[in-house]
Amino acid sequence: MSEANKVQSTASTAALPHGEALLHDPLLNKGTAFTRAERDALGLRGLLPPHVHTMEEQVARVLDNHRNKNTDLERYIHLSSLQDRNETLFYRVVAEHIEELMPIIYTPTVGQACQQWGHLFRRARGLYISWEDRGRIAEALKNWPNPDVRVIVVTDGERILGLGDQGVGGMGIPVGKLSLYTACAGIDPATTLPVMLDVGTENEGYLKDPLYMGLRQRRVRGAEYDAFVAEFIEAVQQVFPKVLLQFEDFANLNAFRLLEQWRHRICTFNDDMQGTAAVTLAGLFSALRLTGGKLRDQKILFLGAGEAGVGIGDLIVSAMVDEGATVEEARKRCWFVDSQGLVVKSRQGLAEHKLHYAHDAAPAKDLLTAIEQLKPTALIGVSTVSRAFNQAVVEAMSRLNARPIVFALSNPTSKSECTAEEAYRWSKGQAIFASGSPFPPCVVEGKAFVPGQGNNSYIFPGVGLGVVASEAKHVTDRMFSAAARTLASLVLPTDLEMGRIYPALTRIREVSLAIGTAVAEMAFKEGLARAKKPADVAALVKATMWEPRYRTLA
Ligand code: NAI
Numbered sequence: 001m002s003e004a005n006k007v008q009s010t011a012s013t014a015a016l017p018h019g020e021a022l023l024h025d026p027l028l029n030k031g032t033a034f035t036r037a038e039r040d041a042l043g044l045r046g047l048l049p050p051h052v053h054t055m056e057e058q059v060a061r062v063l064d065n066h067r068n069k070n071t072d073l074e075r076y077i078h079l080s081s082l083q084d085r086n087e088t089l090f091y092r093v094v095a096e097h098i099e100e101l102m103p104i105i106y107t108p109t110v111g112q113a114c115q116q117w118g119h120l121f122r123r124a125r126g127l128y129i130s131w132e133d134r135g136r137i138a139e140a141l142k143n144w145p146n147p148d149v150r151v152i153v154v155t156d157g158e159r160i161l162g163l164g165d166q167g168v169g170g171m172g173i174p175v176g177k178l179s180l181y182t183a184c185a186g187i188d189p190a191t192t193l194p195v196m197l198d199v200g201t202e203n204e205g206y207l208k209d210p211l212y213m214g215l216r217q218r219r220v221r222g223a224e225y226d227a228f229v230a231e232f233i234e235a236v237q238q239v240f241p242k243v244l245l246q247f248e249d250f251a252n253l254n255a256f257r258l259l260e261q262w263r264h265r266i267c268t269f270n271d272d273m274q275g276t277a278a279v280t281l282a283g284l285f286s287a288l289r290l291t292g293g294k295l296r297d298q299k300i301l302f303l304g305a306g307e308a309g310v311g312i313g314d315l316i317v318s319a320m321v322d323e324g325a326t327v328e329e330a331r332k333r334c335w336f337v338d339s340q341g342l343v344v345k346s347r348q349g350l351a352e353h354k355l356h357y358a359h360d361a362a363p364a365k366d367l368l369t370a371i372e373q374l375k376p377t378a379l380i381g382v383s384t385v386s387r388a389f390n391q392a393v394v395e396a397m398s399r400l401n402a403r404p405i406v407f408a409l410s411n412p413t414s415k416s417e418c419t420a421e422e423a424y425r426w427s428k429g430q431a432i433f434a435s436g437s438p439f440p441p442c443v444v445e446g447k448a449f450v451p452g453q454g455n456n457s458y459i460f461p462g463v464g465l466g467v468v469a470s471e472a473k474h475v476t477d478r479m480f481s482a483a484a485r486t487l488a489s490l491v492l493p494t495d496l497e498m499g500r501i502y503p504a505l506t507r508i509r510e511v512s513l514a515i516g517t518a519v520a521e522m523a524f525k526e527g528l529a530r531a532k533k534p535a536d537v538a539a540l541v542k543a544t545m546w547e548p549r550y551r552t553l554a
Contacts, residue, residue, distance in 0.1 A: 013554050019043035026087045027190050030550050033058055033089075041554035055092060055550060062093050072109040077120060079105055080113075083179070084123050087189050091548035094183040099505050102180070102457065110176040111161045117169030118211040125175055126194030128168065130215050134228055138235035149240040150191040150468045153177045154232075156199055158219070158251040162412065167201030168214030173249050177271075177460075185461030185512035186545030187468060193240075197232060199225060229258065237266060242530070244467045244475070246271060246460075252307055256353075267467065269475040275456040275463070276308055277315035278480040278487075279502075280407065280434075283454055284316070284378065285488030286501035287405045287432040293377070296323040298333060301376035303367055303417060304383030305336040305343055308409065310353045312380065318477040319484070331356050335374055338383075341365045342373075371396045378405035381417030385410070389418035394426035402430065409436040409454060420451035424499070434501055441498075449499035458502060459483050462512035466519025469544040470537075471530035478526065479519045486518040487511065509545075516541040 017025050022042055030038075032053040039045050053061075062082060069075045079101070083090040094101045103109060113120060133140050157170025166172075174194030181187040199220040206212040220228065236245055245268045247258055259270045269275070288295060300316060302309045313334045320330035336343040336357050342364040343354050350358055364370040367388065371379070379397055381389055389408055397404035404427055408417035420439035423431040429445040434452045441450045463483050467475055490503045490511055503511055517538045523529040524537065534540045 013041045016042060016553060019047060023047060026084055028553070029086045030088070031058065031086050033550060035552075035554075038552075038554045055089065058089050059093050059096065062089065063097070066093075072104055073112050073116070073120075075104045076109045076113050077122075080175075081122065084125065088548050088550055091179075091182055091189065094179065095509065095548055098183060098508055102183075102505070105179050105183075106176040106457075107161055110172045111163050114157075114160050114166045114169040114172040115163065117166070117172060118206075118209060118213045121211075121213060126171065126196065128171070128196045128198060129232060130198040131200065131217070131220055131228065132215065134231060137231050138239055141235050141239040144193060144239075146190055146193075147239070148191060149193045149243050151178065151181055151187055151244045151246065151464055152193045152195055152236065152240070153181075153246045153248050154195040154197060155247070155249045156197045156229075156254070157201065157214075157249070158254070160249050165201050165203045165219075167203055167206045167212065168196055168198050169206070170249060171196040177246075177248060180457055181461045181464050182546065183461075184457055184508045185465040185516060186509065186547065187461070187464055188544075188546040191468075193243075195232075197229065199228060225254075233262060233266060242471055243267065244269075244464055244472075246464070248272075256307070264474060267472060267474055269463070269480075271456055271460045273307055273311035274315070274475075274477075274480050275460045276409075276454070277312045278459045278463075278484045279454045279456055280312045280380065280409065281315050281319055281481065281484035282458065282487035283407060283434045283452065283501050284405065285485055286452075286491045286496065287378070287403075289488070289491070290432055290496055291377070291401075291403045291405070294323060296320040296325045296330065296333070298378055299374060299376045300334050300378045300380060301367075301370060301374055302334070302336045303379070303381045303385070303388055304410070305338040305351075305354050305357070306382065308382040309336060309380070310357070312382065313357060315477060315480055315484075319481040322478070322481055332359055335359065335361075335370070335376065337364070337367050337370050342370045368392055368396060371400070375400050377401055379407070381406075381408045381410055383410060383417065384415045385417065386415050387418065389423070391422075391426045394418065394423055394431065398427040398430055404431050406431045407434045407454070409434070411436040413437040413439070420449065424449050432501065433499060450495075451499055452495075452501040454502070455505070457505075457508070458487055458511060459515065461508070462486075462515025463519050465512055465516030465541060465544060466521075466523065469516060469531065469541045470520035470523035470528075472520075472523035473528045473530060476522070476526060476528070479522045482518040482522045483515045486515050490514060513538075513542060513545065516544075 129140050153174035155170045155173050157166045160166040160170045178192040178194050182189045198214045200215050200217040247270050262268050317330040343358050344361045344363050345358045406423045420433050421442040423433040424444035429447050434454050438453045439451045520537050520541050524533045
């Protein structure tokens with residue numbers, strides 16, 4: 001049981017809000033599940049219908065209402081309202097129906113909610129810190145009721161999913177992502193805080209919309225922007241010293257810079273880069289369970305050398321180094337093809353982030369030539385170019401490898417480098433496939449396949465849990481590699497048989513506990529934990545997990 005849970009279960013009734021105030025406290029409210037003793041002790045007599053319901057009955061009522069809605073956006077609003085009324089019930093419903101509800105509380109439905117934020121608005125959740133609060137950000141943070149915040153997800157709303165600048169509507173992302181931290185890994189919701197940094201928007205539609213809720217100004221840029229973010233980060237360190245600060249959906253330019261600027265100074269990570277990299281690395285480790293090789297002996301060819309590709313490459317290098325390779329040797333096992341062809345040393349004007357991967361080799365104009373030249377064991381698509389893995393490409397990979405590893409990670413589905421069915425068909429059922437967007441099961445060569453999706457939700461909640469439990473000072477690449485190895489180790493032989501290189505999402509809390517333990521172990525090993533090392537790290541992590549069940553209040 002977490003400290004917060006203990007406090008809740010042992011608090012005397014005098015310290016608790018009573019009557020209407022209790023019904024309006026989403027962390028304590030149980031609605032119709034308040035027992036008769038609680039109703040008497042807490043001033044609730046007459047404020048609720050007489051029958052006392054079990055939590056199971058409440059769950060059934062929520063699901064019934066939920067499924068009767070006509071659109072996913074209505075379902076999103078329904079669940080948000082429940083979260084604002086009764087968080088325990090909200091998390092019980094989500095945790096028990098994660099496959100059905102994750103696409104509602106997070107992508108893709110959350111994207112629609114962000115786009116209509118000002119029109120759907122019912123009640124504020126989290127903190128909105130605007131450019132007008134500069135110089136007084138610590139004061140705003142101190143207005144938050146819980147001084148012991150452990151996880152913040154912050155955005156400035158500039159690059160929300162694939163939807164561009166959503167201004168303050170981007171708040172849907174920190175809210176949704178933190179819900180996943182709790183639902184998937186049991187981060188105590190009382191210790192989470194979604195934050196929107198409003199520095200303006202370039203979205204003309206919002207600037208003209210009378211219901212838009214953010215500042216009506218163009219985005220603040222340059223040194224002023226950096227100073228504003230720095231004031232926020234410093235205020236967070238002062239007000240919430242144990243917090244994990246996760247940046248989310250900042251524009252690429254700011255995301256790279258902020259991560260580099262802050263990752264060695266505070267406890268932070270960028271899920272778009274590091275979470276994606278870890279989930280892909282886990283996919284490779286799972287694939288190696290089928291092919292039998294070691295990571296450090298693989299030759300990996302990327303199509304696309306952007307944020308995702310280079311982020312994955314860097315983590316693979318770090319994991320190969322863990323297996324005994326030098327950084328130089330490891331980098332030489334990662335090759336990139338971008339829009340200009342193979343990234344090689346002789347190419348002029350290569351962007352900074354590609355230089356480590358520009359090796360001595362003959363230039364190759366296209367992917368197929370690069371495959372024939374390099375003979376890779378794995379092909380990873382992060383190019384946003386749909387159909388780039390055509391029949392000739394997959395056949396070439398299959399000729400070179402008994403079990404070719406083919407990951408088509410570009411999102412959304414329309415951008416995927418190939419479909420699952422194509423990868424299986426063109427490789428005669430031999431490809432080990434994963435994708436960024438989900439593909440339905442298919443039958444090829446008489447065999448049924450359930451393709452795996454590299455969903456970041458496998459990784460970031462567990463990493464957050466490990467960081468919170470160990471009170472880690474920083475989040476390191478070695479923690480992400482440990483998370484990836486653990487995720488791969490949890491894939492069952494029956495999953496692999498169906499072609500699925502990730503565990504079923506229904507096992508997410510078990511997965512997050514194992515990842516949290518591996519990350520906390522790593523924090524202790526690297527000397528980064530501020531918590532005292534217990535004899536049993538897994539028990540510490542398990543005790544940190546908040547469970548969505550009602551506490552007895554009287
Ligand atoms: P980016 O824009 O930073 O990089 C795209 C790269 O592809 C660039 O290097 C570009 O030169 C290259 N490219 C473009 N056209 C090409 C062509 N015709 N041939 C070869 N290369 C070409 O984008 P980012 O952020 O790296 O994302 C790439 C893709 O990966 C996106 O579709 C994104 O949705 C997906 N992604 C998937 C994730 C997952 O599966 N969990 C997570 C993050 C990203």
